[in-house]
Amino acid sequence: MAVALSALVEEADRYLNAARIQDYCPNGLQVEGRPQVQRIVSGVTASQALLDAAAEVEADVVLVHHGYFWKSEDPCVVGMKRRRLKTLLVHDMSLLAYHLPLDVHAEVGNNVQLARQLDLIVEGPLEPENPRNVALVGSLAEPMAARDFARRVQNVLLREPLLIEGDTPIQRVAWCTGGAQGYIDQAIAAGVDLYLTGEASEQTFHSARENGVSFIAAGHHATERYGVQALGDYLARRFALEHLFIDCPNPI
Template sequence: MLVSNIQLLELLNSLLKPEMVRDYCPNGLQIEGKRKVTKLVTGVTASQALIDQAISINADAILVHHGYFWKNESPCITGMKRKRIHTLLQHNINLYAYHLPLDIHSSLGNNAQLAKLLGIVDIAPLEKNNPQSVVMEGRFEGGIHPTRLTELLSNVLIKTPLHEPARKTKIETVAWCTGGGQGYIDLAAERGIDAYITGEVSEQTIHTAREMDIHFYAAGHHATERYGVKALGEYIQQKLEIEVVFVDIDNPA
């Protein structure tokens, strides 16, 4: 089935509602390519490797979580950025990118997908009275042993997480934010949450975990944000009946 690049954009915008979120980058169609879209590649980041894979399978468009034109980065189109954009334009490929709107979507988002994979229930925003909260809280029904959670994360994300243990031998409540959300550990600890899961770790994160006695898991930025864009692509394929291919470019970070 053929759809236009604007039809695809309209579907994505109506679903993810980027106008409701203050973000660090533009969300939507970042690079315009051919008008008709029959094959879409989805992936976490619009790296050169992902672009090359899209070209190799004759994709008309790419949809990612991490696109281009970030706040405070140089606006100059040089070096690596120039090569990426030149390749997209040369092959007339559309690039769509959704950052925070994809993190927070209630069913297809990165946070929602991670919760689904881990079996977390009773999900709610950790930032109270903020429907656009990028950090969530919930619980493990019946509780889970900290070592078992390490094993579960390893199996689900295909990556062994860093675990800074706390005294509790049973985790019942959990908070999480996919990607680079380590700063929210303070809020989780203040709320008395048993464990906090995110993608990355900073030096001060470990001290917070130790001193606030909260289990901390850094499970990988890429690994924790792999499943939102994958789920979004599957939704698009079902809705628009176009071919969608998820391409996972390995990234240990």
């Protein structure tokens, strides 16, 4: 069964309420392909490897979290950007990308989906008054040692995390997928035992260590694999389409 590309995009935009969030890139349809859709390939980033894999399975739409046309990006279509766009255009594939709207969504969002993977109980946003703060705060059902929780993260994400171990067992947790190490100070102010994100900066170590809080950097890519899969599954169910998630491993 096929569906019009316009209907698919309209539903994704509506479901994620994409227009309400001011972002660093355009959300929604970034590159237009064939007008009818039967097969969606999803992935974290619209890299050349993902595009080649999508073309190999004859995808109609490539659905990603990290697309193109970032505010700080060179607009010239040369080099890597030219090769990527050429692949999409030659194979008549659409590129559908959602950044912050996918992070914050209450059902398929990256942070909610990661919580489900790690058995974290969601309480709500870390900063409820800030619409662009996508971090969440919650808890574990039972306290556990930081090293044991880090082992859980490794077993689920299949990637050894960076752990800075704090002074107390872990129960109250804040987290934000991707490159959100800058939220550690808000997490500390909220009284958490551990803050988890994808990446770390030099100053993250000092913030965690000097405040006695545990910190885990579990990988930008690794923590953001689940939202786009959930969105792809939702769209596939909604329109009776084929959906295939393709993971292109990234150690960062």
